[in-house]
Amino acid sequence: MIKTINLKKIYKNEGIEVPALKGINLEIKDGEMVSILGPSGSGKSTLLNCLSGIDKPTEGKIIINNVDITTLKDDELTTFRAKNMGFIFQFFNLIPVLNAVENVELPLLILGYNEKKARKIAENILIEVGLKDRMKNFPNMLSGGEAQRVAIARALVTKPKIVWADEPTGALDTKTGMNIMNLIKELNEKNNQTFVIVTHDPRITEYTQRILKMDSGLLFEQN
Numbered sequence: 400m401i402k403t404i405n406l407k408k409i410y411k412n413e414g415i416e417v418p419a420l421k422g423i424n425l426e427i428k429d430g431e432m433v434s435i436l437g438p439s440g441s442g443k444s445t446l447l448n449c450l451s452g453i454d455k456p457t458e459g460k461i462i463i464n465n466v467d468i469t470t471l472k473d474d475e476l477t478t479f480r481a482k483n484m485g486f487i488f489q490f491f492n493l494i495p496v497l498n499a500v501e502n503v504e505l506p507l508l509i510l511g512y513n514e515k516k517a518r519k520i521a522e523n524i525l526i527e528v529g530l531k532d533r534m535k536n537f538p539n540m541l542s543g544g545e546a547q548r549v550a551i552a553r554a555l556v557t558k559p560k561i562v563w564a565d566e567p568t569g570a571l572d573t574k575t576g577m578n579i580m581n582l583i584k585e586l587n588e589k590n591n592q593t594f595v596i597v598t599h600d601p602r603i604t605e606y607t608q609r610i611l612k613m614d615s616g617l618l619f620e621q622n
């Protein structure tokens with residue numbers, strides 16, 4: 400379970416304070432697929448960055464699988480994230496000098512899997528996302544939809560309990576975006592992983608079980 404207690408984030412820049420999160424209390428159950436919807440500047444990315452340990456909150460607790468991640472030391476947090484979390488970004492964030500299968504196997508190599516085993520697992524997951532014939536393509540030889548499938552495969556390859564997605568369809572045309580959402584939904588149902596998807600696009604929320612609406616650093620829940 401993911402739980403926050405009175406989560407606050409205040410950015411401080413040259414003496415100016417910007418309160419981006421003003422006390423967020425949320426609970427997301429294991430296996431849930433949730434969207435966080437809100438206008439530009441409402442704090443969605445800040446919330447996702449705090450929940451996923453990319454950024455540190457100013458105040459409050461973030462409890463993930465019974466661990467308050469705000470109390471972890473940097474190296475403990477890095478290990479916790481590598482073991483428990485996967486990330487999907489708007490612009491895919493693939494490594495340009497690695498081909499598709501090399502991008503996907505990288506998280507496994509970082510976790511210490513041997514090369515043969517990592518390659519096999521990466522190939523299987525690329526088949527699962529429909530990219531059997533694109534394994535050796537470099538990112539610049541993939542369409543946007545294919546690149547996002549590779550990124551999804553990379554996010555899921557370590558079988559994380561939680562997958563964070565920041566505008567996963569933001570750089571794609573509508574049809575490709577909907578295909579990606581169908582794939583994410585299918586994987587969520589099959590693997591019972593928690594998906595938290597940040598978006599400003601209400602169409603994306605139709606794929607999720609629950610919508611958490613944000614405005615001005617606060618959360619308004621909707622079922």
Ligand SMILES: Nc1ncnc2c1ncn2[C@@H]1O[C@H](COP(=O)(O)OP(=O)(O)OP(=O)(O)O)[C@@H](O)[C@H]1O
Pocket residue numbers: 410411412417418419437438439440441442443444445446599
């Ligand atoms: N590094 C920063 N320093 C100062 N203020 C920041 C910083 N990052 C974000 N903010 C401010 O915090 C608020 C929330 O920003 P955030 O990026 O979380 O919103 P968002 O809902 O994700 O917006 P968008 O949909 O446009 O990405 C905004 O007012 C923004 O200007």
